[in-house]
Amino acid sequence: MTKPLLQLALDHTSLPEALEAVKVLHPYIDIIESGTILCVSEGMKAVRELRALYPDHILVCDLKVADAGEMLATEAFNAGADWMTVICAAPLATMASAQKVAAARNCEIQIELFGHWTIEDAKEWVKLGITQAIYHRGRDAQASGQTWGQKDLDLMKQLSDVGIQLSVTGGITPEDLHLFRNISVKAFIAGRALAQAPDPAAAAKEFHQAINDIWGD
16 A cells, blocks of 8 residues: 555635645645635636646645536646546546546546445446545534544445545544554545644644554655
């Protein structure tokens, strides 16, 4: 397994506020995500500005696409994204059209795992050439007290076994990372835990230290 990367999720409603967070954290992160909230508030302007400012970072456009896969993938990748998210409930045709655009540009599609999906679905995504997914607890689940459990870890392992690399998010802390040592983790995604930390740089360093301790330098 490769060593997981660290991703900053920008779920701000204001692009200037998002840019301030990245300005502090960019030396300590591997991936910058223009989150769904930021994309809704600021559109592809957010992706374009992030790409212009940080050309060497992986950039994610978290659109959670459900339809119009080709059109929205074209918009996201034209704006400078490297990866774009498609919701797991989207039709295979939407995933396929988005993946076609991504593959032509050496970019990637990530399947956002919300609601109902199965391992058989995951096998179909892999057949399309999609090998990334995002597994997380949403904001509402966290607020209701939902924690990481064995059911989550079992599902993650099954996804790993069929060829899916996972980005893991949802109130993740450095103390949680050991839970995922047997999972094929592409990245750990943190938003408020980094951007709203008393010392954001120190918080990012704690994540990297935990990653190095578990997966090696």
